[in-house]
Amino acid sequence: MCSRDCCSNPRGKAGDKSAINDPADSTIVPTAQSQLYPYEVIQEIADFIVKGSGIRPKIGIICGSGLGSLADIIQDAKVFEYEKIPNFPVSTVEGHAGRLVVGTLEGANVMAMQGRFHFYEGYPLAKCSMPVRVMKLCGVEYLFATNAAGGINPKYAVGDIMLMHDHVNMLGFAGNSPLQGPNDPRFGPRFPALVNSYNRDLINKAIEISKIMGIESNIHVGVYSCLGGPTYETIAELKALRMMGVDAVGMSTVHEVITARHCDMKVFAFSLITNKCSIEYSDKKDDEANHEEVMAVAKNRQKACCELVSRLIAEIQKGS
């Protein structure tokens, strides 16, 4: 366990001047990824996982809210509780177990985060997406990021899956990035491009797989937007997002994708639509999003999500 309480306590020790130069104190050094988690610290975490599991994973999976079962299908699993991994944050959200599962899926070496870190938990974005860099130094080439999201596109139904082909980074519009601060070129360039972030081949393969699974009418390709949370959106915000071309809205994934693309990982991401976001004013309680509904829908659809992920990993394995 890390001796610096900042790693488990997102608030740190405000006002403690002696900690100003502590690179891992998230209160004093707000968001600079390379300062919060220098390369050497990420390397130590990666070594801990690779040595502890005896596996060098090729595919990294991040399980969205209620989608932890994506990690339950991993074979020969070696499980690391987050609190036992040196310098790792802890999960604080229901539906995010807080375990890293390393093993094999469809013959591929994989590592899966059963629980991710969100900005609204009080973690800076650099900390939220730090595990993606750990994945990279473990050997991961492909990031599979999943999330639960509200459907703004009126054609989307609860339980549908939206394959992400682009995003609108609302936190970025507000000047917040996981890459803020000094750049460490060992991870990637100062100014990474984000066009084509979502791997087109993997999207096309997922569409083909959805046909084989007979769920193609529940599959969409669309644009996700990440907001800070933890509040769900107002009607006016939803209307604005829709005008911007957003199809689904959530509170995660985008900063993970940015970090993955910065270090040149191939990205596949999807949103499970757990609730419909009505953009009309109404008094109906049914129109209000809530986390219980999000979790219940995710539980109902976990089988389809697991099959999609497994089949796509099998395709990647076939090509390698």
Ligand SMILES: O=P(O)(O)O[C@@H]1C[C@H](O)[C@@H](CO)O1
């Ligand atoms: O981790 P994800 O993005 O799947 O979780 C979503 C966003 C919030 O954490 C939560 C809201 O219900 O679900």
Ligand SMILES: Nc1nc2[nH]cnc2c(=O)[nH]1
């Ligand atoms: N921001 C946001 N996140 C979600 N996660 C699941 N549903 C929603 C939603 O409607 N809005």
